[in-house]
Amino acid sequence: AVKDPISNYQTFLKKEGILSEAQDEAFRTEIKQEIDAHWAITQAEPDFVADLNEELNDVYEAFDYQEVSPSNETENIRVIDAISSALREAMQQHPNLVLMGQDIAEYGGAFKITDGFVAQFGKERVRNTPICESAIVSAANGLSINGYKAIVEMQFADFVSSGFNPIVNLLAKQRYRWGEKSDVVVRMPCGGGTQAGPFHSQTNEAWFTKTPGLKVVYPAFPFDAKGLLITAINDPNPVMYFEHKLLYRSIYQEVPKGYYTLPFGKASLLREGDQVTIISFGAGVHWALELLDKYPEISADLIDLRSLQPLDTEAILNSVKKTNRAIILQEDTLFGGIASDISSLIMEQAFEHLDAPVVRVGSLETAIPFMKTLEDQYLPKERFEKALLELIAY
Structure with missing residues (x-):
């Protein structure tokens, strides 16, 4: 009580003659009446009835998937090229889309997926970030709340542990908690086979499939990688998008040029x-x-x-x-x-x-x-x- 800033300030105001006892009592009475009136309204409301469908529908923002068929014109490209192509197509499709990550701007990212993006889209939309995954993910969520779409590149999927809390407790739960979507894609370069050791080789999808509110995508081919990434960006819900590093430059496929989508939940x-x-x-x-x-x-x-x-x-x-x-x-x-x-x-x-x-x-x-x-x-x-x-x- 001795250190209570409110009571100390109240004492200070009275001592300086700014606040009288009568004014203080009037303020308190007014506030108490407002609280009592609204509490009475709350108490008079009927008991809440649980609705299973309503509850489940609160987990994800509604997404009206739009099928965009691929063109007949194809090119033989790798997984890494397909991801880069999807990002370019989405950046053109969505002027409010912002990319964020460590060294993704001028350097083009650890795997060069965003090489040349700064020249094409500008530094306002292709943003280098500090090495602080928690801050990056939280900033991406803030962009979403303010009407943007955001993509966060984890330099390696392993590093997501530093941003785990905002993903599972902010992105995943925001729609359920207060009805606001979290329009964020987290790109996750993952997987072993390159002798990169315990901090650069994990495939940690199980951390996120367990968490209601997140969508988890994991393509194995260039065609799927492109179409599913475009859908992930269109989807207003948070999507964990896994990209296997061993497949980046080893798997080729004929992939349609231009913009197309593929549905989630279809094997x-x-x-x-x-x-x-x-x-x-x-x-x-x-x-x-x-x-x-x-x-x-x-x-x-x-x-x-x-x-x-x-x-x-x-x-x-x-x-x-x-x-x-x-x-x-x-x-x-x-x-x-x-x-x-x-x-x-x-x-x-x-x-x-x-x-x-x-x-x-x-x-x-x-x-x-x-x-x-x-x-x-x-x-x-x-x-x-x-x-x-x-x-x-x-």
Whole structure:
């Protein structure tokens, strides 16, 4: 009480003759009457009735997805080129779009994805930031509140831990909490295979698929990377957009020129067969393709999820009901990953169609090591081959 600034200021005002006892009492009475009147209104309101649909619809801002078909004119480009192209198309489409990240302006970013963007769009829209992921994400959210669209580039997905709080407690919950959208895309260069060690190689999508309010996208091919990134930018909700570094310059594809969109929540069926369903995303899709090329006698449905939140449960269940076997491959450590949820989904909704246990394959329960031999042991690629063959023989 001795240090209370309000009571001290009140004493000061009375001592200086600025505030009289009568004035003080009048102010207090007026304020108390206002509080009592509004409290009575609140108390008179009927009891709140929970509405499940209304509650679920409060999680995400409504998004009217507009299908924009790709042009017939294509170019053979890499994943990294497709992402850069998507950003250019979106910058032209949305004059209120601002890019933010460390060294993304004149330098063009750690992976040169935004090389030349400053010359084309100016420094007002292509912004270098301090090394403070929490501040960058929070600033992006502030831009959204003020009518902008924002894209934040994490230099590496691992560094998102420094911006974790504003992503899961600000971006994800803002729409639910007070009805305001968070129109932010967080780009996440991720993944192993380049011997970059435990702080530059994680694939941490499970941190975010767990959080209601976030959408999570994870393409494996240039065509998907471009169309899904454009959709992510159009979507007024926060989107975690994962880009596998190993795929950046190794995977080529004919990609339509110009602007086009692809829907979230729609998996891609890359191979069709009747022996087993293989479910994966990111680099795991390419490991699965290599293995199916190695064993042409295996007849498999290969599902590339592309989008983890929302998830194409229909594609998963329809395939499993046809093949009666399922194996889920993720690059992340196994425990607590998206593969666990997909396995549970299949067990709960397609159990009677299974002829074998659902199999999950993921990385070792360690940090990802530097040395190639240790990284190869950590990653699930070789274990996936053994697990797939055993499942088919079950």
